[in-house]
Amino acid sequence: MMKLNRNLCLLIAGTIAMGLLTSCNQNTKKPDVSGTDSQTSTETQTEAVTEGSTWKNGDIFANGDYASEVLATANDRMLNYAVTLFEQIYNTYLADGQHSVVMSVIPDKNYYMTQTESTPPTVDYNAFFDVFKNGTAGFSAYVDLTDALSLDDYYYTDIHWKQECILPAANLIAQAFGHTLNAEYTQETVDVEFIGSYTDEAPDLGVRTDTLTYLSGEVFDGVTVTNYNDATPSDGVLYETDITGNRNTYEVFLSGPTPLQIIENANAATDRELIIFRDSFGSALAPLFCEAYAKITLVDLRYIQSSVLNQFITFEDQDVLFIYSTNILNTAMVMK
Numbered sequence: 001m002m003k004l005n006r007n008l009c010l011l012i013a014g015t016i017a018m019g020l021l022t023s024c025n026q027n028t029k030k031p032d033v034s035g036t037d038s039q040t041s042t043e044t045q046t047e048a049v050t051e052g053s054t055w056k057n058g059d060i061f062a063n064g065d066y067a068s069e070v071l072a073t074a075n076d077r078m079l080n081y082a083v084t085l086f087e088q089i090y091n092t093y094l095a096d097g098q099h100s101v102v103m104s105v106i107p108d109k110n111y112y113m114t115q116t117e118s119t120p121p122t123v124d125y126n127a128f129f130d131v132f133k134n135g136t137a138g139f140s141a142y143v144d145l146t147d148a149l150s151l152d153d154y155y156y157t158d159i160h161w162k163q164e165c166i167l168p169a170a171n172l173i174a175q176a177f178g179h180t181l182n183a184e185y186t187q188e189t190v191d192v193e194f195i196g197s198y199t200d201e202a203p204d205l206g207v208r209t210d211t212l213t214y215l216s217g218e219v220f221d222g223v224t225v226t227n228y229n230d231a232t233p234s235d236g237v238l239y240e241t242d243i244t245g246n247r248n249t250y251e252v253f254l255s256g257p258t259p260l261q262i263i264e265n266a267n268a269a270t271d272r273e274l275i276i277f278r279d280s281f282g283s284a285l286a287p288l289f290c291e292a293y294a295k296i297t298l299v300d301l302r303y304i305q306s307s308v309l310n311q312f313i314t315f316e317d318q319d320v321l322f323i324y325s326t327n328i329l330n331t332a333m334v335m336k
Contacts, residue, residue, distance in 0.1 A: 025055050053121035062205035063113045066156050067198035069086025070120045074128050082332035083135035089306050090139040098317040100175045101140040105279050106325040111153035143176050145169045156208040160250050164213045164285040170288040177319045179292040185215035194249045212249050219291045222267035228260040235255035238287050253283035259303035263296040273318040279328040
């Protein structure tokens, strides 16, 4: 069974002091991908598509009711860095255990948009996904989420997906681990002005505004959340519904970016444990696995080094999910 080591607080304090649990350390050791051949040369495949275009990755644009950001060129070095990092984690912590491992890529909303002459080019998504499907095939199963999602499942003024729309995607992942999700939920609306990734640009783009909905239900009655942002654990919440200030409203889910979080459910259907290596999309996804798992550990490699994970987690026989959005994978060196 997975557990946090007894001296966790002391270890976190030590790793903070060494710059290992941080969002700003620029001197962390990263996997060496200098000699890694690309499984699929996605940069080459998109070169002709973007030739002569004034668009560049990260530019904000509107397509109908939706604001989005350009993902026109895949960065092969970044994609291979991510594959190498995930394989390194597997070889270091998982290879000797009885783990079930799943890899999945979350498409950005551009994948589902209708392309016109006035919209920017898009990356070759099939080639992008294949880098991870093929690159992680030696140690994980790949779950394709593309048919489980649609454009309606994303916010108009934010990069993220809507929790109330991703149950089919969550169920696909759960089924890969041998579970079926059957919990019943009630949709609740957060009574605050929605602030998303593209809110500042939204008026000029003429896109629709958003409201944030989260799922409540009896399945969460026995759930506790523990956050590890610094040297001591602190109580957390699944939904920070009283979010204030200029924070992105999506931070309602698990209170936003956190290096390490533990969700425990005394009423789960099994005593199994799930480790999720994730970016911010995982904040809305993770609660949906509460019915199946007694413990869920969320690891955000943007804020904690992979090299110290064994100081916080005892790896034995857990289910392990690597799930990241295309935008993060295309800038993967933000992960350590």
